[in-house]
Amino acid sequence: MRIIRTIKEMQNTSKFMMRQGKSIGFVPTMGFLHEGHISLVQEARQQNDCVIMSIFVNPLQFGPNEDFDRYPRDLKRDEELAIQSGVDILFYPHVDEMYPKERTTKLSVKERVDTLCGRSRPGHFDGVATVVLKLLQIVLPDRAYFGMKDAQQVAVIQGLIDDFNVPVELVPCPIVREQDGLAKSSRNVYLTPTERKEAIELSSGLNAAAKAIADGEKESITIKTIIKNYLDQTSGVIDYIEVLSYPELQPVNLIENQVIVAVAVQFSAARLIDNTIATSDIAIGV
């Protein structure tokens, strides 16, 4: 695996590969890799000649009270995992390489942000969109891989790609789960043993919701009630249960097209999120 630290070398390398007719799959990360990232690499590995991963903890997407300085970093371990999972090139730029001087422009995300987790993180997706647009210009991939665990991020980046006609295919990848259905997260270790058992209610509730929608249920309020009955079995506090159009992320009362059903639950020391995309079969083709 080759490690590249400058933008110039990364762009030149990607252009060289393009001219050779090689397809490039890109997995952007902030490092501290876990099974979610590895699943993205595996998907990219299957679909492309070359897999490029970036590791860059992007200061622009952290709020003033968030944990940019304390964000966990472990490059040696990440390198090992990247090599094992089949990454060809690791792009690992310094902050000064990515943001060398005062910018003259500002990219803001206006839609799809004032809901779900974005509601409590003003400006977060502006920083995400800015760094992703830069990375897409630097890595020049044919396909870019993002996990559906952060479905809102996927929706925002799809909007960005559409707005600016970026010549890349966004590939949303399924949430990686534990055997009992709990979405994998580095935060799961903060759950008490009791909470860990209760936490399966998130995915159970979402599964029940998806099944109800597939069976023809169209009322969002009914779907939310189904999920609430599961989440009420836990000791956690429900932060939100939402049924939104996807990828627009607008509230829907009547489910007629593709929706995201998303939940967030605060346990004693961990806030868990999970979601599923569902489509009302009957509505397809309408």
Place this chain on the structure above:
Amino acid sequence: MRIIRTIKEMQNTSKFMMRQGKSIGFVPTMGFLHEGHISLVQEARQQNDCVIMSIFVNPLQFGPNEDFDRYPRDLKRDEELAIQSGVDILFYPHVDEMYPKERTTKLSVKERVDTLCGRSRPGHFDGVATVVLKLLQIVLPDRAYFGMKDAQQVAVIQGLIDDFNVPVELVPCPIVREQDGLAKSSRNVYLTPTERKEAIELSSGLNAAAKAIADGEKESITIKTIIKNYLDQTSGVIDYIEVLSYPELQPVNLIENQVIVAVAVQFSAARLIDNTIATSDIAIGV
């Protein structure tokens, strides 16, 4: 010359040429071509295997009281001129192709805009930056050609390219002038015969300023006075005489690096602009 009207076909065509190792030179225009545009095509022709011109009157860069609907259009004449000057591909998208739905993001230009002509056109450069970033993603050029007549536009687009690491070289091209030095402009026809003679004072003043700077003059105020003495010979009203750092477009009192000296003069029915880039030789290497 091939005419392409869809984004998909334009991107696929450019990707195909890239894979063949062919370089692409790009001349974005709003059509109604004149000698300024042709000079850009000639420059692009010399430096690239393939020359692509776009014609797109971008509604986003027109203010509510500006002349988007009345902006002159003459595709047949433009096609002829494009063919004669050596354009290989004309990209000519419909507004609905470029802006098919509500955008989810907003790109704003924060620096280099609140001066020169940008001062009186709030939001104009947001629209310019948005469409240029889209066109660069669609045409995927190695080099993009812009005329220095609109030096502020060049500075803004260079900032955009730097901010987002767009893999393109911006090539600023010299102002095309009449034999007596007047910068060519479609607005020159609105000058009265007397004003037409007076109008050479703009380029004469700028030439004198550039010579003074090359000879070691460092005081912006002195440079402005030199130019004012020329412009005062005309019946026009001086809109601005500016000495700014380039490409940052910050006011400078003491000329130590590269500057732009720019003027705007309002005549009875035409507002003329002109500029020159000057460097204090003595300061070079400091």
